[in-house]
Amino acid sequence: MTTTYEMVIGLEVHAQLKTKTKLFCGCSTHFGDAVNTHVCPVCLGMPGSLPVLNKRAVEMAVIAGKALNCDIQETSVFARKNYFYPDLPKGYQISQFELPLCLGGHLDIVVDDQIKRIGITRIHMEEDAGKLLHQGSGAIAGSTHSLVDLNRACTPLIEIVSEPDIRSAAEARAYVESLRIILRTIGVNDGNLEEGSMRVDVNLSLRPSGTSKFGTRTEVKNVNSFRSIERAIASEFARQKEILDAGGVVIQQTRNYHDDTQTTTALRDKEEAHDYRYFPDPDLLPLVLSKLQLQDILANFPELPEQIRHRYLGLVLTDSDVVVLLEDMTMRAYFEACLKVSGVVPAKEICKWVVGDLNAFLKDRPEGFASTMATPEKFVGLLALLVAGTISGKMMKDLLQKMIETGQNADVLLTQSGGAQVSDASELIPVIEKVLAANPDVVEKIKSGKSQSAEFLMGQVMKETRGKAKPDLVRQIIAEVISKY
Amino acid sequence: MGRGRVYGAEDFGGLTMSIFKSAVELHGLLQSRSLTCVDLLDAVYAQVDAQDSQVKAYISLLRETAYERARSLDLRFDAGEELPVLAGIPIAIKDNICLKGSRTTCSSKMLENFVSPYDATVINRLNAQGMIPVGKTNLDEFAMGSSTENSAFFTTANPWDLDRVPGGSSGGSAAAVAAGEAIVALGSDTGGSIRQPAAFCGLVGMKPSYGRVSRYGLVAFASSLDQIGPFARTVEDVAYLLNALCGFDPLESTSSRQAVPDFTKSLSRDVKGLKIGIPKEMMGEFVHSDIREATMKALDLLKTQGAEWEEISFDMFDYAVSTYYILAPAEASANLSRFDGVRYTHRCADSHSLKEMYTRSRGEGFGPEVQRRIILGTYVLSSGYYDAYYLKAQKVRTLIKNGFEKLFQTYDVIVTPTTPTTAFKPGEHSENPLAMYLADIATIPANMGGLPAMSIPVGFSNGMPIGLQIMGKAFDEETVLRVGHAYQQLTDFHRQVPGGMQ
Ligand SMILES: [Zn+2]
Numbered sequence: 009m010t011t012t013y014e015m016v017i018g019l020e021v022h023a024q025l026k027t028k029t030k031l032f033c034g035c036s037t038h039f040g041d042a043v044n045t046h047v048c049p050v051c052l053g054m055p056g057s058l059p060v061l062n063k064r065a066v067e068m069a070v071i072a073g074k075a076l077n078c079d080i081q082e083t084s085v086f087a088r089k090n091y092f093y094p095d096l097p098k099g100y101q102i103s104q105f106e107l108p109l110c111l112g113g114h115l116d117i118v119v120d121d122q123i124k125r126i127g128i129t130r131i132h133m134e135e136d137a138g139k140l141l142h143q144g145s146g147a148i149a150g151s152t153h154s155l156v157d158l159n160r161a162c163t164p165l166i167e168i169v170s171e172p173d174i175r176s177a178a179e180a181r182a183y184v185e186s187l188r189i190i191l192r193t194i195g196v197n198d199g200n201l202e203e204g205s206m207r208v209d210v211n212l213s214l215r216p217s218g219t220s221k222f223g224t225r226t227e228v229k230n231v232n233s234f235r236s237i238e239r240a241i242a243s244e245f246a247r248q249k250e251i252l253d254a255g256g257v258v259i260q261q262t263r264n265y266h267d268d269t270q271t272t273t274a275l276r277d278k279e280e281a282h283d284y285r286y287f288p289d290p291d292l293l294p295l296v297l298s299k300l301q302l303q304d305i306l307a308n309f310p311e312l313p314e315q316i317r318h319r320y321l322g323l324v325l326t327d328s329d330v331v332v333l334l335e336d337m338t339m340r341a342y343f344e345a346c347l348k349v350s351g352v353v354p355a356k357e358i359c360k361w362v363v364g365d366l367n368a369f370l371k372d373r374p375e376g377f378a379s380t381m382a383t384p385e386k387f388v389g390l391l392a393l394l395v396a397g398t399i400s401g402k403m404m405k406d407l408l409q410k411m412i413e414t415g416q417n418a419d420v421l422l423t424q425s426g427g428a429q430v431s432d433a434s435e436l437i438p439v440i441e442k443v444l445a446a447n448p449d450v451v452e453k454i455k456s457g458k459s460q461s462a463e464f465l466m467g468q469v470m471k472e473t474r475g476k477a478k479p480d481l482v483r484q485i486i487a488e489v490i491s492k493y
Numbered sequence: 494m495g496r497g498r499v500y501g502a503e504d505f506g507g508l509t510m511s512i513f514k515s516a517v518e519l520h521g522l523l524q525s526r527s528l529t530c531v532d533l534l535d536a537v538y539a540q541v542d543a544q545d546s547q548v549k550a551y552i553s554l555l556r557e558t559a560y561e562r563a564r565s566l567d568l569r570f571d572a573g574e575e576l577p578v579l580a581g582i583p584i585a586i587k588d589n590i591c592l593k594g595s596r597t598t599c600s601s602k603m604l605e606n607f608v609s610p611y612d613a614t615v616i617n618r619l620n621a622q623g624m625i626p627v628g629k630t631n632l633d634e635f636a637m638g639s640s641t642e643n644s645a646f647f648t649t650a651n652p653w654d655l656d657r658v659p660g661g662s663s664g665g666s667a668a669a670v671a672a673g674e675a676i677v678a679l680g681s682d683t684g685g686s687i688r689q690p691a692a693f694c695g696l697v698g699m700k701p702s703y704g705r706v707s708r709y710g711l712v713a714f715a716s717s718l719d720q721i722g723p724f725a726r727t728v729e730d731v732a733y734l735l736n737a738l739c740g741f742d743p744l745e746s747t748s749s750r751q752a753v754p755d756f757t758k759s760l761s762r763d764v765k766g767l768k769i770g771i772p773k774e775m776m777g778e779f780v781h782s783d784i785r786e787a788t789m790k791a792l793d794l795l796k797t798q799g800a801e802w803e804e805i806s807f808d809m810f811d812y813a814v815s816t817y818y819i820l821a822p823a824e825a826s827a828n829l830s831r832f833d834g835v836r837y838t839h840r841c842a843d844s845h846s847l848k849e850m851y852t853r854s855r856g857e858g859f860g861p862e863v864q865r866r867i868i869l870g871t872y873v874l875s876s877g878y879y880d881a882y883y884l885k886a887q888k889v890r891t892l893i894k895n896g897f898e899k900l901f902q903t904y905d906v907i908v909t910p911t912t913p914t915t916a917f918k919p920g921e922h923s924e925n926p927l928a929m930y931l932a933d934i935a936t937i938p939a940n941m942g943g944l945p946a947m948s949i950p951v952g953f954s955n956g957m958p959i960g961l962q963i964m965g966k967a968f969d970e971e972t973v974l975r976v977g978h979a980y981q982q983l984t985d986f987h988r989q990v991p992g993g994m995q
Contacts (some may be wrong), residue, residue, distance in 0.1 A: 049611050053831040055604065055712040056591045060746050088827050090874070092851055099830020148847065156835065165681035287883060290717035290824055292746050354777060 013214040016222060017174035018129075020209040021187060022165050023197040025068045029133045032102065032163035033057030039203065043157040051162035053097025057456075058291050061086075065164040065404040066295065067305045068196040069109055069133050072166055075194050075418045076128050076187075076310055078113030079451065080302060086133075086292045090285045094156050095138040103167075105286040105312050105471070107296065108132035115170075115190070117182040127171030127181050136163045166196075172211065172222070181234055184208055189334055194310045201232050208237060214248045223248075224258040228267045228272055240265040244272050305348060316340075323347075323355035329363050329442065339367060342377040343383035365405055369412055381415030382408065389418040398422070400429050402475055431478040433485060434470075439477075440485050443468045444493075454490055462486055512536050512673035513990045516582045516730045519676060523570055523581050529572070530563035530581035530625070533631040533676075537583045537627055540673045542848045544994060549649045550659075550669035552588045553596050554628040559583070562625050574876035578733050580623030585675035587666045588629035589636055590721065591710040592616050597826055599712050600644035601634045603858035605831045605840050613710020614742045615721050622737045627675055630665025635829065636686055636714040638662050639932050640919065643862045648919050651693060652991040653957055657916040660690030663724070668722050672994045677734060678724040683714045683912075684817055685936025687722045688948035691912035692960020695950045695989060697977065698724045699731050702968045703943030704749030707742030713828040715821035716747075718940040726987050732756040735970060751968050759971035760978045765799030767976065770904035772807040775935050780913045783954035788910050791951040791961050795976065802908070807900060809893045813938040814931065816893070819873050819886040826870025832858060845900065851964060890941050897942040901966040906976055909935045911948040911960030935962055945970040949977045950986040958986070 023420055030037055049057040054398035073080050085107040088100040110131035116123050138161035142151035168187065176178050188206060191197035198205050213225035226248070231240045243265070248258050262281075263272040288294075297305075311319075313334055320330045333340045339362065346358045367386065370376050382390075390411060394404045399422065407421045416424070430436060443465055453461045462483065469482050505540045511533055522528035538556065545551055547685025566581045586592060589599045591609035593616070598604045612620070619626065633643035641649040641664035651657040652672040659668040663680025667690035680687040682700035694765045699722045706721045713719060725732035735756045742748040771792065776785055792802045812814060834840040834854030841853035859867070873882035900907060911933060922932070939946035944967055948960035961980075965973040981987055 054591075054610065054837070055597065055599070055607065055831070056589075056708075056710040057608070057611075058709050058745050060744060090827055090830060092830065092833060094833075094835045094847070097836070099833055100827050146548060235915070283876050285827075285871065285879075287823060287827070287874055287879070290715075290747070291713075387684070 010253065012217045013245075013249055014217045015175060015241070016172045016213050016215060017176075017180050017241065018172035018211040018225075019170045019174065019180060019183060020211065021168045021184065022171075022209075023072070023168065023191055024205040025065050025164040025196055026066065026073075026198055027062055027164055029062060029064075030162040031062050031065050031133070032162055035162070039205075042157060043155075044159060046159045047161070052096065052158060053099070057101060059289075061114040061292060061295065062164060065133065066109075066297075068164075069131065069166050070297070070302065070305050070490050071194055071309065072168075072191060073113065073131050074197050074306060074309060075190050076110070076113040076115055076131065076168065077310035078110035078128060078131055080110055080297065081107065082297055082299075083107060084109040084132075084295045086289045086295065087286045088289045089134075091157070091282050093137070094142050094154065095158075095161070097138065097158060099163055101135060101137065102289055102292070103134035103286075107294075110267040115183065115186060117179060117186050119176070119178050119182050119332075124173075124179065126173045126179075129169045129171050134165050134167060136160050136165050143379045164241060172213075177238040177245075180210065180241055181237050184237060185234065188217030189313045192337060193313045193316065195337075200356065201234065204232065207232065210237070210240060210244070212241060212244050212248070214245065214252060223252075224260050226258065226260065226272075227262045228265050229262060229275065236265065236267045239267070239270050240272065243270050247272065287484075296453055320359075323359075323463045325356060325359045329359050330353050332363050333359070336377075339363070342380075342384060346388050349385050349388050351388065353394060353395050357391060357395060358388065361387075361404075361408075364436060366412075369409055373412070380412055382411040383415075386411060386415070386417045390421070393418055393422065397431065397478065398429065400475070400479060403429060426476070429476045429478050430473055431481055433481060436477055436482060436485055437471075437489075438480065438487060440465075440469055440473050443472065444486075444489060451490060451493060455493065498859070500860045512540050512676070513726070514676070515727045516579060516676055516725065518731060519582060520578045520580070524576070526570060531560065534559055534563045534583055534625065534627070537673070537675060540994075541628070544652075544672050544709055545674060547650060547655055548652055548668050548674065549647050550585070550630050550665045550671045550672060550674055551628040552598055552600065552631050552646060552665070554626075555592075555595060555626050558594075559625050559627050562623070566623055566625075568581050577622045577737075579619075579737055582624050582676050583627045584619060584624045585628055585630045585666050585669040585678035586616070586626050587632055587678070587680045589632060589681060589712040589714075590629075591712070592626060592629065595629060597629065598646075599635045599710065599856065600632045600641075600646055601832075601860070601863070602645045603841065603855075604712075604837070605645075606641060607837045609710075611710065614707035614744060615738055616710065618737050618740075619679075622711045624737070628669075630663070630669050630678065632665055632686075633662035634863050635712065635825070636662040636681055636683055636719075637825070637862050637866055639918070640683070640922070641665060641691055641958070642919055643860055645860050651916045651957075652994050653695060654916065655993070657918050657957065658693070660691075660693035660912075660916060662686040663698075664690045664693075666724050666982065667696055667698065667923055668692055670694070670696055671991060673990070676725075679721060680709055680938075681714075681719055681721050682940065683718045683720075683821060688722065688911050688936050688946060688960065688962055689933065689950040691724055692950075692962075693916035693958065695953075695958030695986065695991075696724050696726060697728055697731050697947065697949050697987065698722065699735070699947040699970075700905045700939060700945065701735060701739060701970055702945045703940075704747055704751070705735075705739045705753075705945070705968070705970070707740075707745040707748045709742055709744040709748075715824040716819060716828060717824060717908045718817075720940070725812070728947075728974055728981050729757070729760055731947070732760055732974050732978075735974075749968070754971060755786060756970060756974055759975045762975050763798060764795055764979045767795075767800040767906070767972070768904045769795065769800055769976075770805040770807075770900060770907045771802055772810070772907065772909060773804050774807060774810050775909035776829065780910050781954060783952070784910045784913070784915070786960050787952035787959045788908070788961055791980060792908065795980060797858035798979055798983075800945075805900065805904070805907075807896065807907075809896045810890050810934050810938060813893055813941050814934050816941060817933075817937045818841075818869070819882050820890065822866040822870030823873050823883050823886075824870070826867045826874065829859070829863065830869055834858070837929070882964050893938060893941045894943070897938070897944060897966070905965070905972050907964045908976075909962045909964075910964040911935060915954050915957035915959060929991055939964050943967055945973050947973050947977055949980060950989075951980070951984070952957070952986060953989075
């Protein structure tokens with residue numbers, strides 16, 4: 009008889025806080041610039057330099073903690089985590105150890121339509137390390153030499169440690185997805201796993217189904233996409249199962265995941281684990297947040313994704329549009345700005361155009377939603393013409409494109425295009441009669457019941473009116489005129 | 494009396510004599526244009542040229558920038574501008590304080606070629622006063638030691654007797670001022686590194702309260718104990734230097750926002766009714782009898798001015814030393830991790846792996862005392878030992894602080910001999926590091942408590958200066974200065990100059 013196993017997973021997620029400057033100095037956190045351009049004596053670990061805590065980073069960490077239902081600690085302490093590596097300029101990382109900023113939170117995830125609550129043990133703040141650029145090989149082994157880029161050194165991170173409450177790869181993925189949307193929505197992290205602004209370590213152990221004692225766990229690192237979270241878990245589950253099935257024991261160790269082969273390899277055993285020799289950093293005072301300071305920070309607490317979803321569904325947006333909006337922060341900001349000036353234009357109509365055509369038009373333009381010349385005010389102005397029936401859907405598209413290119417407002421564009429759509433029957437009837445007269449065979453078809461042929465006539469009318477005829481009215485008049493034939 | 498000679502007002506004519514004057518005296522001459530900044534600098538560098546091959550106070554000199562500044566200050570003095578008291582005063586800088594564009598070696602092979610890309614906050618503050626840094630002075634490697642014998646480059650000599658050490662770790666700064674190779678100096682004090690060399694060299698040396706002076710740009714030894722402070726001949730000069738140095742620094746998280754008084758104001762007050770405690774533990778047999786005698790004489794002199802003193806008991810001295818030798822190495826072991834061979838430090842030749850580069854670079858770059866303390870510090874922070882050593886030491890430190898707080902409810906200042914002996918000879922303690930450690934027994938407690946403490950010259954023993962330590966409560970530098978100044982109004986020990994240096 010073969011044993012079935014249950015997997016027990018806890019996740020450690022490192023999320024980079026979206027501050028403008030680093031955690032302990034004034035250098036920019038901007039990603040992707042020339043190497044070693046965002047550095048100063050502090051983040052280079054120059055002799056005599058000292059850290060000063062970034063207030064904004066603390067605020068963001070507090071907001072993240074609150075969003076994940078944690079208790080924000082009145083006193084937390086920065087400690088030195090000692091180890092040597094060339095990407096770590098001071099030879100220690102400033103982190104929080106015994107007294108972290110946040111304790112005891114939770115995050116609800118949905119898997120197979122079931123809500124499950126995953127506990128969060130703690131969230132602490134720490135600084136990131138720099139980046140090694142190995143020359144002549146992808147890894148330090150086999151390289152001729154390595155270069156160090158310290159632009160990333162000292163950027164602020166929060167490490168979010170979950171309870172071992174996760175039981176499947178799907179749950180793990182749902183947890184990280186949900187975490188990512190929350191951190192993005194509250195504006196503390198940009199949620200980019202590939203660029204490393206979110207990094208996931210997986211702690212995984214197996215136990216026979218139905219038992220309660222935890223097995224020996226391994227920590228899997230280098231998991232940097234949603235797909236690889238699932239694959240790494242599957243691979244490590246299979247590896248541990250094979251060992252246990254063969255009567256062996258799992259060794260507590262840190263393992264590296266390789267996405268190309270979908271396997272993990274041992275990085276170091278427990279015996280080789282670093283003794284980090286944590287102790288409180290004497291260069292930094294304990295971080296003390298009074299009730300008043302906490303109140304201040306939380307005064308403008310952002311809306312959480314769940315609350316936004318509720319509000320949007322109340323505005324009768326579709327589920328799929330809500331997902332798109334929650335995913336794209338700048339699009340959503342644009343949409344929210346439109347809502348503020350929406351007037352008579354329904355939210356649903358705004359959403360349809362923002363997510364649809366406007367999004368498509370802006371996709372390849374460098375300015376994007378953030379700085380398009382079709383500002384929310386101008387865009388809503390144009391939509392108001394559509395809603396009022398002044399312009400057709402087709403005109404809306406044309407004028408919207410022109411608005412994006414020129415930044416002209418709706419009235420000007422309308423005038424330039426030769427005016428509003430023709431919705432006066434007395435103007436349309438002569439045109440329609442002329443078209444019908446020119447196409448007697450089509451008229452016959454329609455009369456014999458092939459009503460779809462009317463579309464051809466529609467097209468001819470539109471052509472004659474250069475697209476300005478009001479479609480509903482044209483359709484109605486055609487029907488009326490043919491019935492008189 | 495010592496081998497020196499009393500140097501009085503009648504000698505003021507000679508230019509070379511200006512190098513033994515106080516900053517305040519020199520300011521009068523500079524402002525009245527009896528002396529130019531360039532003349533003064535010439536005199537100082539002439540003394541360096543004449544004496545430093547023997548004294549060996551300096552690791553590097555800053556002639557070019559010094560003369561540049563002196564010339565521009567002279568233009569301003571000539572124009573009749575009223576400049577700060579410290580403007581144009583040549584100052585020596587301990588070589589663990591970063592000065593932009595200059596080598597900052599910490600007397601270590603590790604940083605032999607390190608040129609600081611930035612100025613320490615204290616350097617900015619001295620610059621704001623128009624002071625003139627003349628050079629960087631020798632120290633025990635990374636400030637670990639009490640004699641400068643742990644310098645990777647050379648041992649500085651005591652100007653009072655070239656066969657003796659100047660004390661340490663700020664021995665170069667103390668020797669420079671004592672020899673007239675600078676008018677005043679900056680040092681750093683982690684367990685006595687300003688006060689002990691001040692005592693050995695017959696100077697005033699002060700460690701301000703922890704947090705008073707920004708540590709930004711001071712290469713860290715033990716961050717929770719380190720404090721920058723001045724050397725000078727007079728308490729009055731020290732007060733002016735404190736005015737310049739003290740104050741909150743947004744670049745330094747542990748620097749204090751406590752208001753900074755005008756320290757020179759406290760100098761005019763007398764000591765009537767002041768209560769002085771003298772711990773009997775620091776007056777035991779292990780203290781040289783001449784030093785005990787000088788201490789009692791100093792107390793009696795203060796008594797004639799209306800101060801009261803009484804013997805007290807403070808049993809924390811022994812604990813302070815043991816605690817110090819756990820906490821300071823623990824912090825140092827992490828502080829010195831950045832010297833790893835990767836960036837600006839010494840790097841060993843031909844390493845074949847990362848680990849080899851680390852171990853050999855650090856093995857070659859650090860001297861034995863630094864290595865000893867890194868090993869000690871690493872040990873006390875290791876898992877399994879942390880609670881028994883580091884954590885316990887922190888608790889004892891709290892007890893020491895509390896003990897001081899209690900004492901200061903009754904006494905305004907606590908006075909001890911600064912050192913149990915006068916300056917010793919090189920090698921005297923080298924085979925027994927523990928004996929050297931115990932030499933700091935009187936000075937370490939002030940660092941543990943974060944208290945202001947100052948050593949002033951109070952006599953001589955066999956021609957070598959004796960220092961008296963005055964400790965005050967945290968952020969009460971004023972009372973400490975008041976006692977020292979009152980004493981100097983009645984004595985001329987501070988006016989003596991080493992015979993060989995004239
Ligand atoms: Zn920086």
